[in-house]
Amino acid sequence: MKTQLRKKPAARPFFQYPRKWLLAALLFSQTLLAIDVYQFDTPQQEALYRHLTEELRCLVCQNQNIADSDADLAKDLRQEVAQFVKQGKTQEEIIDYLVQRYGDFVRYSPPVRIDTIVLWTLPFAVLLFGGWGLIRTIKANNQTNAAAIAKTHSQPTSADSPTEPDS
Template sequence: MQRVIVMALLLFSLCAVASEEIYEFDDPAREALFKELTLELRCPQCQNQNIADSNAMIARDLRRKVYQLLQQGKSREEVIDYMKARYGDFVSYEPPVTPATIWLWVLPVGFVILAGWVIARSRPTARVDDEDKLAKANAMLENDE
């Protein structure tokens, strides 16, 4: 029984984001914004980790900088712009729409439209013109049974 409970608990366990530093906020809204930003900003050194998740030094420094900027009363956009000015669009998990990235949105939609077109065109047109053949086939089926 105990085993089952433990396994059930493991099934529902979530991964926790562990970082050593503790940043204190007076304003809960700002704290929420800090959490949101550290999840959305990408660590420039480690591939595919946000700065909340990474323990690389650069991620720690960026977290500290986000904290400082928020304590200075900077808004969400100002913090993101600050990071982008230094680390480029790479630092944000939300890519901007540019001629190079527009394909990310256009291609899937285009593909769906193309697929729809192909399916619409190749609808099976199963018609048997020959009444005689149909009758023969029915007769064969009946004979089988």
Template sequence: MKKFLICLTALLSFSMASYAAIGIYEFETLEQEQQFKDLSHTLRCPKCQNNTIGDSNAPLAQDLRQRVYEMTMAGKTEEEIVDFMIARYGNFVTYKPPLTLATSILWFGPIAILVFGFGLIVVKSRKSKVAVAETEKWDSEKEARLKALLDEENNGDKQ
């Protein structure tokens, strides 16, 4: 019985390895192979969102790898393949999206908010200093009242 369980475990482990098979692609030139590797590591999987199509095992990533392979074998350049993927899946498919009006808000929005916020803080603090200085002008009447209060307090301590 023990031998049977060991054999069953070994068979199951070998069968699971067959599901994890990695696609093997054959190329005519080293340039094509390098282009495929570069694109596999620069294009993002639309389904996984944080993996490249080379790292992802999602069916969509496998389809994209196959499409990149076919286009590479057809003699397309990297730019043509990336343009095709952007046309089909949008700028999200690249890790380095181009600077457009929509993406400029993402790039420059936080900086603008920080500059505006610090500017607002500086303006408000300057206004409050001026307001405090204007309301608390010291004159001889206030000085006399202060002396009277201090004298009263000091006389109360002695009694």
């Protein structure tokens, strides 16, 4: 057993660790694979394309957006989005186009509507409810603490022998 050799951390430079390279390659491979190159006329168009493909859900692999997904359908949808952006369509027009075909499910942020209002308000309601409960508990604790302190502190003044207050 070469325990001594193993315990000593070798002072090798980073590029001599093949496993780290492998890990780095694995981490980046997925995002790199899904990149296809589209030429846009303006940086604004490119930004819109980026924003849209990150905002739209891939329907095949549902926990990915269409920018990151390597699914065939995601590629097709990226192509559609790129074409629309180049034609000068607005963000709303492009999102509407896809929602008409695939439903609200393609959007990662659901629209605010009557049937989605619970979805949008519930987290804030829970937060408010929790905050209210927290404040109530803290106040109640403070009151009992104050009462307990008042009780222990009042004893030395009334009694002759000094007693040590509780820490």
